[in-house]
Amino acid sequence: MAVLTEKNLIQIRRDLHAMPELALNEFRTAAYLEKVITGFNQQYLTIKHVPDLPTALLVRVAGSAPQRTLGYRTDIDALPVSEKTGLPFASKNPGVMHACGHDIHMTVALGVLSYFSEHQPTDNLIFFFQPAEESQNGGKLAYELGVFEGEWRPDEFYGLHDNPDLPAGAIGCRLGTLFAGTTEVNIDLEGKGGHAAYPQDANDMVVAAAHLISQVQTIISRSIDPIEGGVITLGKLEAGTIRNVIAGHAHIEGTIRGLTQVMIEKIDQRLQEVGDGIAKSFNADVTVTLNQGGYLPVENDPELTQPFIDYMENASDVNYIETKPAMTGEDFGYLLSKIPGTMFWLGVEDDSQLHSATLNPNEAAIMAGINAITGFMTDRMAR
Structure with missing residues (x-):
């Protein structure tokens, strides 16, 4: 399969949106993700499963001349919310919905992985499709199970969260704490x-x-x-x-x-x-x-976040917006307490808020997010 097109990505997002699953029960979601990933060029890819965390999925992309390993995390679970969007691809699981936009998160991650499966990165990449962000602290569970050891340990970790208050495709970030x-x-x-x-x-x-x-x-x-x-x-x-x-x-x-x-x-x-x-x-x-479980503050590492901000501010195809800290929680904070990294916002421009039964992210954000992330990672690997 060639690099995923925007049409492919929108269909993937809609498929994922229709099959939301709660924390630690994301079996159909994990199977769907793996099916998409096995359709990519496998020359540089290695897939890893975690027997004690069966809905987790990791993919390693071997770099051509690696000096470091970059990690990228996406969450895959949904919320116990009854959807009220009326969309033709609305949730088929009563009482469960991707009301926090994790369907967008997963789709962007697949798009970035698709790109690097065809364009071998200089550094190694680790993609972590993480279960149980909304509850059950899946990041903490994975870390304590020793998932990130040896060649599977990133030197630095990145991840996004969608934001309906930002324009579609915009990248938001800040030095210091992003989430409480x-x-x-x-x-x-x-x-x-x-x-x-x-x-x-x-x-x-x-x-x-x-x-x-x-x-x-x-x-x-x-x-x-x-x-x-x-x-x-x-x-x-x-x-x-x-x-x-x-x-x-x-x-x-x-x-x-x-x-x-x-x-x-x-x-x-x-x-x-x-x-x-x-x-x-x-x-x-x-x-x-x-x-507290694994829900520590998301404190962005200054030595990694400043270069991230510099890239996004200066990239001609990126709309960068400096954001304020939010009092919402995110379990990526636990991983950032163990491995330095940066979390950032991806604007999805919607009148409804996160966790709302009517949340309907703007799909134009998907390709914009992928382009911004692949551009940053490529720039990062050149330094």
């Missing part, structure tokens, strides 16, 4: 239930939970540098069964977002301290459980 890190928060408060008419004989966890929630709001406003920023959202509270019974238990769920790992760890510490204080104040048992 995230931590799941679960808080359980245990007191003593009782009759509403006899509060002195009970220990009301609705009241304790209310005080905890109020105090948590001061962590960001009074413990965190406002220039650096952070977010705590407690989005779920469960307590009680009926109006005239004092609740002896309350359960709270939420999320923490921070632009650096140091910031997240500081927020984590303050949240634990607030929980300890509420426990003492209300004579209750308060358990704060924090789970």
Whole structure:
């Protein structure tokens, strides 16, 4: 097969869009990707499977005179969202949709791989088609399984995320943090239930939970540098069964977002301290459980990101836009904490936001993204 044409790529994107699968269950998606890849010129390619992560797929492209190995990662999973686009190629899996645009991500990656299968790169390339980005931290799972060892370890890693707020095909990036890190928060408060008419004989966890929630709001406003920023959202509270019974238990769920790992760890510490204080104040048992998994901040390496920005700013066929950090999470942050690299935006120009049931990325972004990435990688390998 020759290099994929724009018509081929749009059809691939639509095929992938119609078959979305949730984290660690992307079996049809992985099979489809491998079928496309095995149709490429195999002269420089080696395909690798991961038995303990069966929907993961890696492809190595042998360089002609390698000085380094460049990695490129794309995510392949979808979200539990019921699609409402009305598109003829809409999701055929009820309740599941590529509402974050991973179908675009995969298609761009295939286009870049297709190009280098016909134009042997100077340096080695590793393409990582990663399962479980939206949940289950697939990047962390792969790293801990030893996937990136020996000739399969990139010296530097790159990856994109589509952005409906940017013009179709535009490249957005910045030095420093592109995406926040995230931590799941679960808080359980245990007191003593009782009759509403006899509060002195009970220990009301609705009241304790209310005080905890109020105090948590001061962590960001009074413990965190406002220039650096952070977010705590407690989005779920469960307590009680009926109006005239004092609740002896309350359960709270939420999320923490921070632009650096140091910031997240500081927020984590303050949240634990607030929980300890509420426990003492209300004579209750308060358990704060924090789970970050692999969702660390996406902190772009300055020594690699500046050359990336320089190329994109000066390329005549690239519309480069400097972007602000976003409080959304991305598990590429874990891989960037282990291997230096850069994440960037690809504009897909749509009125609907990421994770929306009506997201419909502009397909003109696909070829523009491929051209920008192949151009950058070719330039990078010449330096």
